[in-house]
Amino acid sequence: MLGTTTIDIAALNNPDLSNIAALYLIDVGLTEMPCLSNLAxxxxxCLKDNKISHVNLQSYFDAETGNGTMPKxxxxxxxxxxVSKIDARIKEVFTSKPLxxxxxxxxxxxxxxxxxVKHELKEAGIELVELDEKKENGSDVSN
Known part of the structure; x- marks a missing residue:
């Protein structure tokens, strides 16, 4: 068993890897979801067996274009x-509506x-959280 694993996210975002259909980063000690913007x-x-507690999608969404990464x-x-918190923009970021x-x-x-979605997450003990800037602008994602 490896003591320390280092994942080079920049290397994973290499344009040469843009056609990858599946990526498994299992038990590598991730504490956050890596932004893999070039993996269109x-x-x-698969990010199982890591240490991700908050799924923050700030780097997954381009506010200027309105596009999320990983459209497929x-x-x-x-x-x-x-996982105890998931960014409320999850449906905006992942427009392909993944499972x-x-x-x-x-x-x-x-x-x-x-x-x-919010109800299912709540049942699992996971909070759907908004960014502070959304709250300040008066946006509300709850339906």
Missing amino acids: SLKWL LKYLDLSRNP IILSEEVMVDLSLPLSD
Whole structure:
């Protein structure tokens, strides 16, 4: 077993890797979700067995263009992570409406209305959180 693992996110974002369809970063000690902005063909992202507690999607969304990264993502596996918070912009960022796998028992379908997504997350003990700037602008993501 490796004592320390270093993941070079810049190397993963290399344009030569833009056609990768699946990426598995299992048990590598991640504490946050890496922004993989150049992996436009990614359909499956497996981040299980890490230390991700807050899924912050700030670097996944381009506010100027309104585009999220990874437009083809179908599955995001966050199982066996201590996730307690997920960025409320998740449906804006992942427009392909992927299935979020939080555990073997809990899967959240982002094609559902936001109110249902919020309910499913709450049932799993996960809070859907807004950025402070959204609150200041009066935006409300709850339905």
